[in-house]
Amino acid sequence: MSSTTTFASAFKKDVLEGLTSYPKYLLSKYFYDKNGDQLFQDIMNLPEYYLTNCEYNIIDLYKKEMALEFNHDHGFDLIELGAGDGKKTKLLIEELIHQKIDFNYLPIDISQNVLDQLEASLKESYPAMSVKPQQGTYFEILEQIAEYNTRKKVILVLGSNIGNLLHPQAIDFLRKLKEVMSDEDMLFMGFDQKKNPQTILDAYNDPTGVTEAFNKNILTRINNELNGDFNSDQFLHWEVYDPETGTAKSFLVSKIDQEVTIEDLQLTTSFKQWETIHTEISQKYDDDVVDWLADEAGLKITRQYADPDLYYKNYIFQKK
Numbered sequence: 001m002s003s004t005t006t007f008a009s010a011f012k013k014d015v016l017e018g019l020t021s022y023p024k025y026l027l028s029k030y031f032y033d034k035n036g037d038q039l040f041q042d043i044m045n046l047p048e049y050y051l052t053n054c055e056y057n058i059i060d061l062y063k064k065e066m067a068l069e070f071n072h073d074h075g076f077d078l079i080e081l082g083a084g085d086g087k088k089t090k091l092l093i094e095e096l097i098h099q100k101i102d103f104n105y106l107p108i109d110i111s112q113n114v115l116d117q118l119e120a121s122l123k124e125s126y127p128a129m130s131v132k133p134q135q136g137t138y139f140e141i142l143e144q145i146a147e148y149n150t151r152k153k154v155i156l157v158l159g160s161n162i163g164n165l166l167h168p169q170a171i172d173f174l175r176k177l178k179e180v181m182s183d184e185d186m187l188f189m190g191f192d193q194k195k196n197p198q199t200i201l202d203a204y205n206d207p208t209g210v211t212e213a214f215n216k217n218i219l220t221r222i223n224n225e226l227n228g229d230f231n232s233d234q235f236l237h238w239e240v241y242d243p244e245t246g247t248a249k250s251f252l253v254s255k256i257d258q259e260v261t262i263e264d265l266q267l268t269t270s271f272k273q274w275e276t277i278h279t280e281i282s283q284k285y286d287d288d289v290v291d292w293l294a295d296e297a298g299l300k301i302t303r304q305y306a307d308p309d310l311y312y313k314n315y316i317f318q319k320k
Helices: 003-019 034-044 050-070 088-100 112-125 138-146 167-179 197-203 210-226 287-297
Strands: 076-081 103-109 152-157 186-192 236-243 245-255 260-261 266-269 278-285 297-304 311-320
Touching: 003 210, 034 112, 034 210, 050 088, 050 186, 050 197, 050 311, 076 088, 076 138, 088 103, 088 186, 103 112, 112 297, 138 167, 138 236, 167 186, 167 287, 197 236, 197 311, 210 236, 210 245, 260 297, 287 311
Parallel strands: 076 103, 076 152, 152 186
Antiparallel strands: 186 311, 236 245, 245 278, 260 266, 297 311
């Protein structure tokens, strides 16, 4: 059975579970296909979406120190979960090559499309570099990561991807990462910080409608891949942010009473006017919360890097 077949059946299972739950939900990991990948690239270029530029600038500013921090006498394996287009990671890769540091790069992503593009661009820029891409979700790949145990591992999770998990899930994720780490291994992870609530709302609800199209891409995928008949124009993209908990949430809200049929699931589901589909959470953090998450997972913060405005931080964790 190919990975595509497995992925498609997981998509069917998750869509069925989400649309038959109350309240309804769909998983944000399914925003991504070829069209979704492009829409997310567009989002990262929006002036309102500060996250990408903040993390890019942090890595650019501290790449020499990071390269020395990651280095090991016997080289190391650089494993990136959710590699995307690798724009930020390429800064680090270039520095590692410049310092003649021995490393292998293992980009992991749910989208085979972005992995193919990333591998092609790296091979063009650095023909001698070792690149071993792997397609799958984080949890599918974690067992394979454990097999890389002959030398130091540095696991990268950029883009504040952990923010898509509620705190209990985030602790579980960090614990799973800890389980595949040795004492010398490092986890390098980005966390978007709490800040002016309006800045956060603007980042997830841009005036040009790109974020809306990105969220609605999951409806398009259901139509294309599962023979659904969603009319995405009859759904409103809505973003909320709670500054107390640091939780931003995205919803698709039904503008009218309507029924949607998904043939491949043999499902017809009804929506009342203003009924919601929860599509994504984007958690924001401060040092105390990150320290608590790490402690609960059996990890400790050994270093942190921040942008000048303290909008965003990258932390290095090791096993306690």
